[in-house]
Amino acid sequence: MTKLLCPSMMCADFSCLEKEIEDLERGGIDIFHLDVMDGSFVPNFGMGLQDIEYICQKAKKPCDVHLMITNPGDYxxxxxxxxxxxxxxxxxxxxxxxxxxxxxxxxxxxxxxxLNPGTSFDSIKDLLYLCDYVLVMSVNPGFAGQDYLDFVTPKFKKLVEQAKKYGGYKVMIDGACSVEKIKLLSAIGVEGFILGTSALFNKGRSYTDICGELRGL
Incomplete structure (x- = not known):
């Protein structure tokens, strides 16, 4: 199964953002992941509109946005x-x-x-018919560097098992996405991996080498 490698740009070096974008694309990433937070739904603030516009303009690969905000329909x-x-x-x-x-x-x-860690499959199953992607949070949203919550793993399995029934959405993981968890979850059938400091950034190695190793897991 093909892995979707999605760098969380909140973890990128904003002092040389254009170079980061180029290096990540050269390294073989698939989707740029952009976090937006409002300080209300989660106790933190994420990337601004200017950051997102800049990355979308510079990137050759697609960009997603994760709206950790209230009333997302307004935006x-x-x-x-x-x-x-x-x-x-x-x-x-x-x-x-x-x-x-x-x-x-x-x-x-x-x-x-x-989906937050505490959000059950049954509570959202009727929405799955409209979903192209389901992003499962394996940490509580809002902060990088948290530990993976093991009780979330069965939810990944359930969503993968039910995907065809609801139209074939892709299952993604966001939070504490380490090499070990990529290996475990890709075996289950998870397709997309939001990569932060656990597997991609601040490793002192090229993105090309790291992405190559992640695809080979």
Whole structure:
């Protein structure tokens, strides 16, 4: 199974962002992952609109945006106009998540949901018909550097098993995505991996070498 390697650009070196983008693409990544936080749904602030616009303009590979914000439906068109091709929302923050997912599709992007560790499969299963991607949080959203929550692993298995029934969405992992977890979860059938400091950044090695090793796991 092909792995989707998705660097979390919140972890990139913003002092040389254009070079980071070029080096990551040369290294073989698939999707740039962009985090947006509002300080309300999660106790932190993420990337700004100017950051996202810049990366979308410079990148040759597609960009996604992970909206860790309240009322994400109000901002779908904004991010689609910036050039984002995949938009994740948290159904926990949206009273009308079904409508928002359709709004993402109508804006010309692919739709995804991001699930907190405590969000069950049964609570979101009816939304899966509208999803191109399902991003499972294996840590509580908002901060890098947390430990993987082992109780989330059965949810990955359930989502992979049910994917065909609901139209064939791709299952992704976000949070504490280490080499060991990539090996474990790819064997289960997880396709996409959001890469931060656990597997990609600040390793003192080229992205080409690291991405090559991750694909070979």
């Amino acid at each position: 779908v068109e904004t991010f689609a106009r910036l050039g984002v091709q995949i938009i994740y929302i948290h159904p926990e923050t949206d009273k009308h998540a079904c409508r928002t997912l359709q709004k993402i599709k109508d804006a010309g992007a692919q739709a995804g949901i991001a």
